[in-house]
Structure formats: structure tokens, C-alpha cells
Amino acid sequence: MFDTTRAFASFAVPDAARARAFYADTLGLDVRPVEGMEEEGLLSIDLGEGRSILVYPKPDHAPAVFTVLNLVVDDAEAAVDELARRGVQTLRYDEFDQDAKGIARGTPTVAWFADPFGNVCSVIQEA
Missing domain, CATH: 3.10.180.10 (2,3-Dihydroxybiphenyl 1,2-Dioxygenase, domain 1)
Incomplete structure (x- = not known):
């Protein structure tokens, strides 16, 4: 039913630029804008081996409780x-x-x- 080889996780942030700075510069992860979605502020944290996490801006963001x-x-x-x-x-x-x-x-x-x-x-x- 699902193509789990293309599944991915995501989470929200209120500020994509600050998120990119934290995850890339502070944590040292490979963070890139999602191709074709740069203006929307979508980011991809590359985990290697074709795995990634989508980080998306959400102006009314509330932090996850997990x-x-x-x-x-x-x-x-x-x-x-x-x-x-x-x-x-x-x-x-x-x-x-x-x-x-x-x-x-x-x-x-x-x-x-x-x-x-x-x-x-x-x-x-x-x-």
C-alpha cells in the first residue's frame, strides 16, 4: 500500500533561515533548501543513504511536545x-x-x- 522507500519525516519551525543556521552551523548537519521550493523556505536535512527530513516554516509554530x-x-x-x-x-x-x-x-x-x-x-x- 505504501512506498516506504520514499517515506520521510518532517517538522515545523517559525524561521527557516534561523533553522538552517542552527541545524547546519551549530549541529553540523547537511542542510539544503528544497530544490524548487527555495522561496517557500523548505529545507532538507540530509541523513545520508537517500534519507532526509523536511523542515518547513510555519508562522504560528508551536514546538512539539516530543x-x-x-x-x-x-x-x-x-x-x-x-x-x-x-x-x-x-x-x-x-x-x-x-x-x-x-x-x-x-x-x-x-x-x-x-x-x-x-x-x-x-x-x-x-x-
């Missing part, structure tokens, strides 16, 4: 340290036992942070 992007890392602590160096702070949740750096250690080991618009992202170290 994690919109999980970035798998080999070393969560090193990733959190690098995020902190780049000015990104981890989020705290009462439901999780997080260490001083905001890392919930376990299976998986994870730390959450927000983009400039309040959308929640994470670095996640799989077991």
Missing part, C-alpha cells in the same frame, strides 16, 4: 560536551535520572536539547 529528531552517536558524553561547547544546553526531565551533564545513562543512553524554537532533539547512544 522528540522530533534523534541523532545517533557513538559517545553520548562526548556529543553533549561538544554541544555545550557550541552553546547548546541539555534539557532536564523529572521522569529520567540524568547526570550533571543531562545524560540519562542506560539502554539507550540519551540526552535531550532544544532547537532555537523549542523543538526537542536528542543525542542517543545505542547499546
Whole structure:
């Protein structure tokens, strides 16, 4: 019924230019305008192997109340340290036992942070 080889995820931001700066410059991801949709502000975060996430501007954006992007890392602590160096702070949740750096250690080991618009992202170290 579905062509899952062409499925993709998306999330909204209120400001495409600021989103591009955060995801490309701060996080170091491959972010490009969607060809033919530059004026509309659509962005694509390239995840490699033909996978991407669509980021679209929404003037009345409200941040998601869940994690919109999980970035798998080999070393969560090193990733959190690098995020902190780049000015990104981890989020705290009462439901999780997080260490001083905001890392919930376990299976998986994870730390959450927000983009400039309040959308929640994470670095996640799989077991």
C-alpha cells in the first residue's frame, strides 16, 4: 500500500533561515533548501543513504511536545560536551535520572536539547 522507500519525516519551525543556521552551523548537519521550493523556505536535512527530513516554516509554530529528531552517536558524553561547547544546553526531565551533564545513562543512553524554537532533539547512544 505504501512506498516506504520514499517515506520521510518532517517538522515545523517559525524561521527557516534561523533553522538552517542552527541545524547546519551549530549541529553540523547537511542542510539544503528544497530544490524548487527555495522561496517557500523548505529545507532538507540530509541523513545520508537517500534519507532526509523536511523542515518547513510555519508562522504560528508551536514546538512539539516530543522528540522530533534523534541523532545517533557513538559517545553520548562526548556529543553533549561538544554541544555545550557550541552553546547548546541539555534539557532536564523529572521522569529520567540524568547526570550533571543531562545524560540519562542506560539502554539507550540519551540526552535531550532544544532547537532555537523549542523543538526537542536528542543525542542517543545505542547499546
